[in-house]
Amino acid sequence: MARLLLVSNRLPVTVKVEKDSVSVGRSPGGLATGLSRPHERSGGPWIGWPGDVSRLTDAQRTKVEAQLAELNCVPLYLSASEVSRFYEGYSNRVLWPLCHYMLDRIPRQDRDWDAYRKANERFADLAAKHYQPGDTIWVHDYQLMLVPGMLRERLPHARIGYFHHIPFPSSEIFSTLPRRTELLKGLLGADLIGFHAVSYVRHFSGMLLRQLGLDTDIDRILFQGREVRVGAFPMGIDATSFETLAQDPAVLDEVKVLHERAHDERLLLGIDRLDYTKGIPRRLLAVQRVLERSPALRGRLRFIQVAVPSRTQVQAYAEYRETVDELVGRINGQYGTVHSTPVHYLYRSLNEKQLVSLYRGADVMLVTPVRDGMNLVAKEFCAARPDEDGVLVLSEFAGAASEMRDALLINPYDVEGMADAIEEALEMPRAERQQRMRCLRAGVKARDVHWWVDSFLGRLQGLKSVEERPPLPDGMQALEKLKGPGRKVLFLDYDGTLVGFAPTPGQAAPDAELMKLLKDLCARPDLSVHLVSGRPKETLEAWFGELPLGLHAEHGLWSRMRRGQSWQALPGVSFEWKSRVKPVLDAFAGRVTGSFVEEKTASLAWHYRKVDAEFGALQARELRLLLFEQFSQEPMHILPGDRVVEVRPRGVNKGRVVPEVLKHEAPDVRVLAMGDDVTDEDLFAAIPKGGLTIHAGNKHTRAAYRTEGPQEVRRLLKALLGQ
Numbered sequence: 202m203a204r205l206l207l208v209s210n211r212l213p214v215t216v217k218v219e220k221d222s223v224s225v226g227r228s229p230g231g232l233a234t235g236l237s238r239p240h241e242r243s244g245g246p247w248i249g250w251p252g253d254v255s256r257l258t259d260a261q262r263t264k265v266e267a268q269l270a271e272l273n274c275v276p277l278y279l280s281a282s283e284v285s286r287f288y289e290g291y292s293n294r295v296l297w298p299l300c301h302y303m304l305d306r307i308p309r310q311d312r313d314w315d316a317y318r319k320a321n322e323r324f325a326d327l328a329a330k331h332y333q334p335g336d337t338i339w340v341h342d343y344q345l346m347l348v349p350g351m352l353r354e355r356l357p358h359a360r361i362g363y364f365h366h367i368p369f370p371s372s373e374i375f376s377t378l379p380r381r382t383e384l385l386k387g388l389l390g391a392d393l394i395g396f397h398a399v400s401y402v403r404h405f406s407g408m409l410l411r412q413l414g415l416d417t418d419i420d421r422i423l424f425q426g427r428e429v430r431v432g433a434f435p436m437g438i439d440a441t442s443f444e445t446l447a448q449d450p451a452v453l454d455e456v457k458v459l460h461e462r463a464h465d466e467r468l469l470l471g472i473d474r475l476d477y478t479k480g481i482p483r484r485l486l487a488v489q490r491v492l493e494r495s496p497a498l499r500g501r502l503r504f505i506q507v508a509v510p511s512r513t514q515v516q517a518y519a520e521y522r523e524t525v526d527e528l529v530g531r532i533n534g535q536y537g538t539v540h541s542t543p544v545h546y547l548y549r550s551l552n553e554k555q556l557v558s559l560y561r562g563a564d565v566m567l568v569t570p571v572r573d574g575m576n577l578v579a580k581e582f583c584a585a586r587p588d589e590d591g592v593l594v595l596s597e598f599a600g601a602a603s604e605m606r607d608a609l610l611i612n613p614y615d616v617e618g619m620a621d622a623i624e625e626a627l628e629m630p631r632a633e634r635q636q637r638m639r640c641l642r643a644g645v646k647a648r649d650v651h652w653w654v655d656s657f658l659g660r661l662q663g664l665k666s667v668e669e670r671p672p673l674p675d676g677m678q679a680l681e682k683l684k685g686p687g688r689k690v691l692f693l694d695y696d697g698t699l700v701g702f703a704p705t706p707g708q709a710a711p712d713a714e715l716m717k718l719l720k721d722l723c724a725r726p727d728l729s730v731h732l733v734s735g736r737p738k739e740t741l742e743a744w745f746g747e748l749p750l751g752l753h754a755e756h757g758l759w760s761r762m763r764r765g766q767s768w769q770a771l772p773g774v775s776f777e778w779k780s781r782v783k784p785v786l787d788a789f790a791g792r793v794t795g796s797f798v799e800e801k802t803a804s805l806a807w808h809y810r811k812v813d814a815e816f817g818a819l820q821a822r823e824l825r826l827l828l829f830e831q832f833s834q835e836p837m838h839i840l841p842g843d844r845v846v847e848v849r850p851r852g853v854n855k856g857r858v859v860p861e862v863l864k865h866e867a868p869d870v871r872v873l874a875m876g877d878d879v880t881d882e883d884l885f886a887a888i889p890k891g892g893l894t895i896h897a898g899n900k901h902t903r904a905a906y907r908t909e910g911p912q913e914v915r916r917l918l919k920a921l922l923g924q
C-alpha cells in the first residue's frame with residue numbers, strides 16, 4: 202500500500218485540557234474512525250489542527266507533541282486570529298451555510314477570504330514538506346478547498362485526492378459566492394474529487410460548465426492539460442464495531458436501565474452536533490404535534506435529544522442553542538407532568554458506549570436535518586440494531602436518504618408530515634420494522650467505512666499518475682523547432698484558435714490585430730498560410746479574400762488554394778439528406794431559447810453558445826442521440842463541437858485539405874497545424890510525420906503540443922515572425 206498523507210482541518214485526535222491535566226482524545230465523528238485503519242497501515246502522517254492549545258504550558262505542549270508524534274499526527278496550530286477568521290469566519294460563516302443552501306446566514310461582506318487562503322497555504326506548505334515521492338495525498342473537506350490546487354503547484358506530479366464531506370449545492374447557489382472561481386480551480390488541483398452523492402457530483406459538474414466552461418465527460422474533466430476525475434463515494438461507518446458494541450453486556454445492561462427508567466414510555470431519539478442544519482427545532486415541533494394530536498401518547502412518549510456543543514463562538518450557533526432551549530422548555534412546560542418529562546435534552550458529548558446504548562434502546566430514531574452531506578448517525582443507529590428492531594425516520598435532504606430507502610423518508614420542512622411519520626413509526630408492526638431494518642443494515646454493512654476508503658483510494662491509486670501521462674509540452678517549444686530557414690506551411694483553424702467565441706458567428710469577425718498578423722505571415726516568403734475553417738466560403742472570402750493565403754471552407758468541402766483562384770468542391774460528396782435533417786434542428790432551435798441553426802452548402806449546424814451552459818450541453822446530447830437514432834444510415838457525420846452540433850457529409854473533413862496543399866510543395870517542407878476543437882483532430886491526423894501539431898485548449902487531442910486559447914496562439918505566431 203502506498204504511503205497515505207492525510208490532510209484535514211481537524212486531526213483525528215483533539216487536545217483535551219481538564220483542570221491541570223492535558224491529554225489527547227479521539228475527535229468525534231466518522232472521519233477519525235474511518236481513516237484510522239488506513240492511516241495506521243500506511244505509516245504516513247496525518248496533518249491537521251489539534252484544537253486550542255493556547256492555554257498549555259511549555260511542558261504540557263511538549264507532552265502533547267510527543268503523544269501526537271506517537272500517533273503519527275502532525276499538528277498545525279491555528280492562531281487565535283486563524284481560528285476566528287479561517288475556521289469560524291470563512292469556513293463556518295460562509296462556506297458551511299452556502300453549501301447547506303442557507304444564503305441568508307452568510308455575512309453581507311466576506312472579510313475573511315484572505316485568512317482562508319493563507320490558512321490553506323499553511324496546510325499546503327506543511328503537507329508538501331512531509332510529502333515523499335510515491336505518497337498518495339488525501340485532502341478533506343470544505344475548510345481546505347484551495348489546498349489541492351496549492352499542492353499541485355508545489356508538487357506537480359503528486360497523486361492528490363479530495364473529499365467533500367458536506368453537500369455541494371446547485372450551481373444556482375454556488376454561483377452566488379464571489380470567490381467561486383478560485384475555489385473551483387483549487388479543487389481541480391486534485392486528480393480525484395469525491396462527494397457523498399451523485400446529485401452533488403452533478404451540481405459540481407454543472408458549476409464547472411457554467412463558471413469555467415469545462416464539460417465533464419462522464420467522470421472526467423480536462424483542466425490545464427490534466428485529467429481530473431469526479432465521483433460519488435457515499436461514506437460509511439465502522440459497522441462491525443457498532444454492532445459488536447451493541448451486543449456488549451455493559452451496553453445491554455445500560456439499555457435495560459434505560460427502559461426501566463422510562464417505564465412504559467416509548468423512546469424517540471435524536472443525536473446531533475448542535476448545528477442549524479440538523480433540523481432540531483422542527484423535529485421538536487413535530488414531537489409537540491404528536492403530543493397535541495394524540496392525548497393517549499401524553500406521558501407515554503420520551504424524546505431524548507442529545508446535542509454535542511459545536512462552533513460555540515459562531516453567533517448563529519449560539520442563537521440556535523437558545524431556540525432549541527426555548528422550544529424544549531415550552532414543550533416540557535406544556536406536556537410535562539410531575540411523573541413524566543416529554544423531552545430529555547442533553548447538551549453534551551457522549552462516549553461510544555453511551556451512544557450505542559441509546560441507539561440500541563430507542564424505538565424511533567429521528568434524523569431530520571434540513572440539509573446534510575451524508576449523516577452518519579442514521580447509519581450508526583442501524584448498525585447498532587442487531588435485534589433488527591427500531592424505526593429510522595430520515596430526512597430526504599440528507600445524503601444518506603439516497604441509499605437508505607427503507608427508512609421512513611420525510612420532508613423536514615413539513616412538521617405535520619414529520620408528526621405523521623413519527624406516529625407511523627410508533628405504530629409500525631414488528632414484522633415491517635424487522636424487514637425494513639434488515640435491508641437498512643445490509644446496506645450499512647456492505648458499504649461501511651472500509652469499503653468507502655477502499656473505493657476512493659482504489660479509484661485514486663488506479664488512475665495513471667501525472668508522470669505516466671505528462672501534460673503536453675508548451676506550443677512555444679513547437680515554434681522553436683519551426684524557426685530557421687526552409688519553407689513552412691501553416692494550417693490554421695479560425696474560430697476558437699485565432700479568435701475567441703462570440704455570441705453569434707458573425708460577431709467573431711477578424712479584428713485589426715489579427716488581420717495585421719495574417720498579412721505579416723503572408724508577407725514572409727518562406728511561409729505558406731492556409732485557413733481551414735468550418736465556416737461558409739462566402740464568409741471566408743469576405744473576410745480574407747484579399748489576403749494571399751489558402752482558404753478552406755466547410756471543413757475542407759470547398760477550397761481556394763491561392764488568391765484569385767476559384768473555389769473548388771471536393772468531388773463525390775452527397776448532401777441530399779440535409780432537407781430531412783434541417784426540420785429536426787429547427788425544432789431544437791424553436792424549443793431552446795437562444796439557440797439557432799446555421800445552414801451551409803453541405804452542412805447544418807445547431808449553435809447553442811448563448812444558451813445556459815448546463816441546459817445547452819444537455820440539449821446537445823439529446824439532439825445528437827436523436828440524430829443518431831433517425832439518420833444512422835445516411836452518409837453524414839454528427840459532430841459535437843464547441844457549443845455547436847454539426848451535421849456534415851461523410852468523407853469531408855479538415856484532414857482532406859492537407860495532401861491537396863502539400864502536393865504542390867517540396868517533400869522537405871515543414872508543416873505546422875493549430876486548432877482547438879474536435880474537427881481539428883482530423884487535420885492533426887493528416888499532418889505528415891515530422892510535422893508539428895498544437896492544440897489550443899484543454900481537450901483530449903492527438904496534437905503533440907498544447908497552448909491556451911487565441912491570445913496564446915497569436916503570441917506564438919508573432920514569435921515565429923520574431924515580433
Ligand SMILES: Nc1ncnc2c1ncn2[C@@H]1O[C@H](COP(=O)(O)OP(=O)(O)O[C@H]2O[C@H](CO)[C@@H](O)[C@H](O)[C@H]2O)[C@@H](O)[C@H]1O
Pocket residue numbers: 229230231232366367436472473474507508509549550551552556573574575576577578581
Ligand atoms: N452527542 C454526541 N456525542 C458523541 N458523539 C456524537 C454526538 N452527536 C453526534 N455524534 C457523532 O458525531 C458524528 C456526526 O456525524 P454526522 O455525519 O452526523 O455529521 P457532521 O455534521 O458532524 O459531519 C459532516 O461529515 C460527515 C462525514 O462525511 C457527513 O456525514 C455529514 O453530512 C457532514 O456534515 C457521528 O459519528 C456521531 O456519532
Ligand SMILES: O=P(O)(O)OC[C@H](O)CO
Pocket residue numbers: 210211230342366511512
Ligand atoms: O467541529 P468541526 O467544525 O470541525 O466540524 C466537524 C464536522 O464534522 C464538519 O464536517
